[in-house]
Amino acid sequence: MAYDLEEQEQIASIKAWWNQHGNLLTWVLIVALASYAAWTGWNTYQRNQSTQASQLYDELQKAVAAKDNAKVQRAAADIGSKFGKTAYAQMAALTAAKSAFDASDVKTAKERLQWVINNGSADEYKAIAKIRLAGILLDEKAYDEGLKLLSSGIPSQFDADVADRKGDILVAQNKIPDARVAYQSALDKMDQKNPGRQLIQLKLDAIGGATAKLVG
Structure with missing residues (x-):
């Protein structure tokens, strides 16, 4: 089939463009396909x-x-x-x-x-591990180590649990005023409907701390 002059010029232009850019385009396509294959493989x-x-x-x-x-x-x-x-x-x-x-x-x-x-x-799992490990360190009387573990790297949603655990350690160290502050902080930061509030309140009362209103 014969091409007219305009079609021949278009074909010539395409060939010239491909000679100049075709190799680069091929590599771009190869990289794109390889990336897609890698992404799909990784998901699988x-x-x-x-x-x-x-x-x-x-x-x-x-x-x-x-x-x-x-x-x-x-x-x-x-x-x-x-x-x-x-x-x-x-x-x-x-x-x-x-x-x-x-x-x-x-x-x-x-x-x-x-x-x-x-x-x-996940920071949440790490926070739970820190709080639980601090409890074991409390049993082992490694008080400073336990407090250090609770001092950083814990998301704010665990503030009440951290304060409660700190209170336990401070009581064991006979640092009663500091323990009162910790327990009160735990109550202040804990949801009003959390059943754990009652235990914290009991611990606070046991060391003569300020009362906190319980939600029945």
Whole structure:
């Protein structure tokens, strides 16, 4: 099929443009396609990781229900080593810490909580780990270490829990005036409907602190 002069000029222009830019465009397309493939592959990988971690976490929960601490610890270790970047790893470590503590294995409980603090990707899980670890340090009379742990890196939504735990440590140190301030701060920052308020109020009253109105 013959081309008229205008069509031939257009074809010539396209060929010239392609000779100048075609190689670059090809590489741009290759990079774009590779990026899309990588993104798709990563999402698939993440979904697979999450699914497998979820299955292991279910096994861990069954072990908790059976009070099989050894199996709980094995499952938590597996999730942490294989799926350490998932939320399940942090939840598993927190659950395993409680299981170990209930089994009087304080050393393992501390290790699990410290793992969350060091490796957790969510500030909320790290905050829970810090507050629980501070409680263990309180039992061990490591008061300064516990207070230091609670001094930074905890989201504001945990302010009441942090103040409550600080109050416990300060009472153990016989720093009663400071403990009163901490407990009162916990009450001030805690939701009025939170049932935990009653326990904090009892602790405050026990050290002769100012009363706070309870919501029945």
